[in-house]
Amino acid sequence: MIRNLIFDFDGTIADTTRGIILCTQATLREMGLPVAAEERIQATIGLPLRTCFELGTDTPEERLDEAVVTYRRLFDDVAVPHVVLFDGVMQTLQDLHDRGLRLSIATSRSGASLLMLLSVLGIGEYFCELAATEAVRNPKPAPDLALLLMERLGARPEETIVIGDTVFDLKMGQNAGCRVCGVSFGNQTRAELATVSPDWIIDRFPALLDVVAEG
Numbered sequence: 001m002i003r004n005l006i007f008d009f010d011g012t013i014a015d016t017t018r019g020i021i022l023c024t025q026a027t028l029r030e031m032g033l034p035v036a037a038e039e040r041i042q043a044t045i046g047l048p049l050r051t052c053f054e055l056g057t058d059t060p061e062e063r064l065d066e067a068v069v070t071y072r073r074l075f076d077d078v079a080v081p082h083v084v085l086f087d088g089v090m091q092t093l094q095d096l097h098d099r100g101l102r103l104s105i106a107t108s109r110s111g112a113s114l115l116m117l118l119s120v121l122g123i124g125e126y127f128c129e130l131a132a133t134e135a136v137r138n139p140k141p142a143p144d145l146a147l148l149l150m151e152r153l154g155a156r157p158e159e160t161i162v163i164g165d166t167v168f169d170l171k172m173g174q175n176a177g178c179r180v181c182g183v184s185f186g187n188q189t190r191a192e193l194a195t196v197s198p199d200w201i202i203d204r205f206p207a208l209l210d211v212v213a214e215g
Contacts, residue, residue, distance in 0.1 A: 002215040004155045005096065005208075006146055006173070008164035009107040009114060010045055011186025013205075014121060015086055019079030020045055024057065026078050027071045034058050045187045046166040048108050048139045075113065085121055086185060088206040093126040095209060102153055104129035106145035106162070106172065111135070129153060141171030146178060161199075161215060163208065170196050181211050 010016045024041050028034065036057040044056035053059045053067040096103060103126050107114050111132035118124035129152050136144035146162055149155075162173025165186025170193065173180035181200040182193035193201055200211050 002101070002159055002161055002212050004102045004104070004150070004153055004160040005212070006149055006160060006162045006178070007103065007105050008046065008162075008166070008169040009105050009117070010109065011165035011188075012163055012169070012183050013085065013089055013105075013123070014083055014117065015186075016079070016083050016117075017042060017045060017187055019075075019082035022082065023071055023075050023079040024052070026074050027053075027067055028057060028059070030070055030074070031059075031063065031067060033063075042187055046108055046140065046164070046168045048133050049110075051139070072110075072113075076116075080117070080120065083117060083120070085123070086205050088204060090123065092206045092208060093123060096212065097126045099212075101212065102129075102155070103127050104131070104149045104153065106131050106140075106149055106169075108133045108140055108168075140168040141175060143172055143176035146172050146176035150176070161211065165193075167192060167196050170198050179215065181208065 007013055021038050021041050025035050041056045044052040050064050050068050053064050059067045105127055114130060114132050129149050131145045131148050133139055136148055138144045157177035160178045161181055162178045163181045164170055165183045166188045170180045170182055179199040182198040184190040184201055184203050190201055
């Protein structure tokens with residue numbers, strides 16, 4: 001029986017893609033660096049921020065920390081106005097919560113940023129546990145974030161589903177021994193998600209109710 005759902009945040013619960021791309025490009029402009037293409041930036045969403053600049057832009061190694069600081073300073077003004085919930089998220093979270101499932105978030109963004117966005121979007125009350133990138137040594141796709149949440153909840157992998165929009169999320173869940181559900185409306189396509197053979201792939205957030213019933 002499924003009792004626990006571990007969600008990624010960006011691209012799974014909230015559509016943050018446009019805001020992340022705009023904030024990354026604004027950071028590069030302010031730093032006088034070449035502005036990376038949208039597709040290249042989007043391909044790194046879901047990884048820790050420093051890694052996103054390392055792989056998704058031409059930021060020199062010695063300026064990666066500066067890029068992270070600049071991005072975080074710009075984020076509230078540049079990115080947040082573009083962040084919205086995906087269709088059906090609010091009602092589905094309410095339904096899952098009312099059914100007694102324990103909902104948590106494992107994210108590659110900072111804890112402060114996650115708390116701020118949950119407050120802005122009005123959905124913080126639905127989650128009993130949060131684990132952000134600074135809480136563990138090894139980021140996604142390592143299992144550390146999922147394992148930490150299960151430890152806090154006293155949960156077992158066989159009663160837990162990890163939900164995410166990238167192979168990084170799905171591999172995290174698989175590496176933790178959980179079943180995993182990909183969402184095709186985020187930052188990676190259904191075909192990309194299928195390369196890691198998830199247990200489910202859904203095209204609409206409310207379809208998660210059927211996944212839980214089946215699981």
